[in-house]
Amino acid sequence: MEEIEVTSSSHSYKIIIGEKIRFRLKLFLPKEYSSIFIISDEMVAPLYIDEIRSNFTREKIFQTILPPGEQTKSIETFYSVHTAAINAGLDRNSLIIALGGGVVGDLAGFVAATYMRGIDYIQIPTTILAHDSSVGGKVAINHELGKNLIGSFYPPRAVIYDVETLQSLSAREIRSGYAELVKEALIADQNFFNTLINTDIQQVTAKELQSHLSLGIKIKADIVQEDERESGVRMYLNLGHTLGHALEAEMGYGKLTHGEAVAIGLLFTLHVSENMFSKQIAYKPLIEWLKENNYPLKLQRLDDNALLNKMKSDKKTVNSKIKMVLLDDIGSPLVKELSDQEILDSLHSFNRKLVTE
Structure with a gap:
């Protein structure tokens, strides 16, 4: 215990x-x-x-x-x-x-x-x-x-x-939960991220699962103790959630699990981050791991403008400007204000990238 x-x-x-x-x-x-x-x-x-x-x-x-x-x-x-x-x-x-x-x-x-x-x-x-x-x-x-x-x-x-x-738990629920563990690793711990993307989540042992949960909870606990009311670093815990929440709302709650939506949101975050900072961070290893573990990754027949409007309902949005948590590197999150056109361009290029990969 x-x-x-x-x-x-x-x-x-x-x-x-x-x-x-x-x-x-x-x-x-x-x-x-x-x-x-x-x-x-x-x-x-x-x-x-x-x-x-x-x-x-x-x-x-x-x-x-x-x-x-x-x-x-x-x-x-x-x-x-x-x-x-x-x-x-x-x-x-x-x-x-x-x-x-x-x-x-x-x-x-x-x-x-x-x-x-x-x-x-x-x-x-x-x-x-x-x-x-x-x-x-x-x-x-x-x-x-x-x-x-x-x-x-x-x-x-x-x-x-x-x-x-x-x-x-079903395979789908396991996928959903591990997406949030990946989020915590991306925010704070390169070694934890490496461990997770080398894990077959359908074959994980009870001992491994308890270790993964403990690491994820400690990362979150440290952040919420520092910033209980989400006025600073706690915003980093929303990594992947700006698009993730928009997908849940636009598709109808329950079509994707929360974690499945967050997994797509994490990929989108890495897509935007790598383009913005002109370097590879973790998009390639993450998408390979998501595919190996059967995450749903397609955004076909979703309207980018509708997603943008749902993203603007996010609690981090101020004066209709989307504030998105990005990564300069694994363990180095930051909050960046993006214009509507930047979001639309990123959604378009991201969807095209998902279709071709």
Whole structure:
């Protein structure tokens, strides 16, 4: 078992990574609670919710099970979960447990942030992708015009990451999660990047996976502790997300997984960076690794102007100017303001490059 401590402006919390720790939740809670409210989805709940409930024999315990997928991060679902919490009689000493992937974690965290002006919650991630979203306290729901536009900064009380729950993941979910690990490596660690692009993610061992998760989480934890509210270096964690979020919104949430969209966004970032700084950085090794691991990489029949408009809905955009995280090299991110024409030219040349490779 490994523990990583994260300090936020409101409190410190631990990320605990290990095997079978879902059966020992009470050891990691900061206090006793009047009631427990588990939020999960229809894919995860049948696998693990009874095991989570078994930790609480005296407390009042409630649950709500949501449809899986990005479409669940909607204002309608957010409202319905609040209704369920009110009907269950949750008070300010209740605890919300987010059991699932990033969608459940984002939604449950935002419910916790807003229910009675804020109650405690913990994250129990069950996907590789959620190693990123469960750390740092960014919670949100989507708007039809853009992803994560309605939300808050609200850190959990703990993140309990039982790696045994990752054994049930599909190949697509594994791809999705590893895209975020690659993002963290590109931001901060050349050696980690080299390790990842020499990994067959469908054959990864439990020991290797736990090591990869630990490295990725430490990179993110270091950044969010330095810049909790995304006024500086935390923006670097959006590497690949300017186009990634635009693809999700334009194609319709759920057509690509978040990680699949981010993988394309990372390639686009490297395409723009290599053209801008006139040097090779990591485009070639990354696209070869993505192909070897069967990532979907085609943007056919997508309108560049529509993508541009979705990119301009990104939270980093100021005065309708797109601020994009680029790389001068692996481990050397920077934020650059790009004109609409620069984005359109880059999208056109990127799409042409993908088609020919």
